[in-house]
Amino acid sequence: MNNMSQNTISSKHRSPGRSVHIASYAMLAPALVLFAIFIAYPLSNTVISSLFEYGLTSPTRNFVGLQNFLELFGDPVFWVSFRNNLIILLGSVVFQVGFGLVLAAVFNRGISRRWSTLARTIVFAPMVMSSVAVGILWQLVFNPSIGALDAAMNFVRLPTPMLGWLGDPNLAIFCILLVACWQYTGFMMVILLAGMQAVPNELYEAATLDGATEAQVFFYVTIPAIRNVIIASVLITMIGSFKAFDLVYVLTLGGPAHASEVLGTYLYKNAFNLNRMGYASAIAVVLLGFTVTLSLIQLRLQATPTRSPAKDVV
């Protein structure tokens, strides 16, 4: 039945016999099985677990309904973590995408190709490093007794924080933000630069003929032309901000006294230090809500709309 209806719809395709279907399913099977075992099944379990109260080794699971969520929304550490995720998000969007955009424009129009390749190699390099290595490196930079930051501040006779950069509850999260920007701005620049290089040169020539300054070209030609790339970069940065974990873990472990906690580290601590699996699952559900919403928007933009068979669904 199925074969017949498909044949009548698209006569171009070779009649897809049953054996071809079986071959297709067989090729899809490994991906689907792995997806089911390691993504779909655990994910549904996270949602279910968020309604229970239990520990890693406790023999019983007590159903508590939405109690975990109610407790979470009254938990000051949850709100501090959430605020910190938002600080990283806003700071990253403004700096990584904003400064990345300026850098990309300079690379695209301002400097010679040879220099731009060399400079790109340098600014992109931290992207291939592990965040753990970057974190340890910057812990040295922030170190109060031998760190470069204190030395630089002393050199220009500015005060340094009494408790150390990472030990000061008001500064710690901003230090983490700084490191994240150091690591990822080059990445954003490369994405944006790729978008700019696809802009037809005639647009620039026309603007220059009309007497536009470089700044005007940037705001009235470049930015509108790569609008979608900018939106994609903002979304990638936002998603990444909710996934923050490695840098926080290595630099401050969420301290001092939860001051630099993020949702990821708070989830980890509840599950694997405080033995509160249900509560941790509730945090995971909240995190999931944010990242899934943002990722689906990104996928919708990204999944080449004219060709995707899923264009009407995703």
Next chain:
Amino acid sequence: MRRINFRPLVYALLVVYLTIMLLPFLWLLVSSLKTTPEMFSSPFSLPAVLRLSNFVEAWQTGVAKYLLNSLLVTVVSVVAILVVSGLAAYALARSQFPGRNGFYVLLITGYAIPIHTVLVPLYEMLRSAQALNSYIGLIGPYVAFGIPFSVLLLYSFFLDFPKELEEAARLDGCNELQLLARIVAPLSLPGLSSVAIFQGVFIWNEFLLALILISDDALKTLPFGLVSFQGQYAANWPLLLASVTMATLPILLLYVVLQRQFVNSLAGLGK
């Protein structure tokens, strides 16, 4: 109207920025050659004598082991991702069958799910399967989480793939498997290598899953190994930094050599 020449200013700012980007790397390298007392007495000077003892010690105390673990886990995971995603993407791009769109959407949606959100059930599942502290317990989730984005990339690659080649091969009597192995795979190298680099960099640097699934020191991957070093050798900065240098150099060198491929692959995320 005279234009102000911004060029010198642009270059000056660029040089400042590049210095900020480069200095930590240089400082890392210089510091890893020092002794601990040297580090504390004159943190910014060059070491008095060139010695590699920190590197030797770091290598012997664990970096060699962590490096091998990372290499094994990364290579096996990436190969598995290529095979599994390649097959799935090829089926999705090349044939019509009931449920095709549904499966595509399902697989791609997996991209939206961060590993963070399944840590607890993953841990419980692997514990009951007695697969905690095993390579396979780490590789399984790495492969699964690598599939969605790889399918997305390879699917659009296969759509652009010339159909005529496959039809000619079929006429010559190639069966589907031969076709895949002899015609499609070799000609798909650009797409496959892009996926391999993207997933390889991610898995090589992955920390969170390794942290919860592995506790045996002999099985730790590099990022987790470095964090353990950080706890163990808190006062021995040069040793720690030598380890960081050794953990970072392989991928950094690979990046410098294959720069264009790395940038294209990783920036593909934003296309």
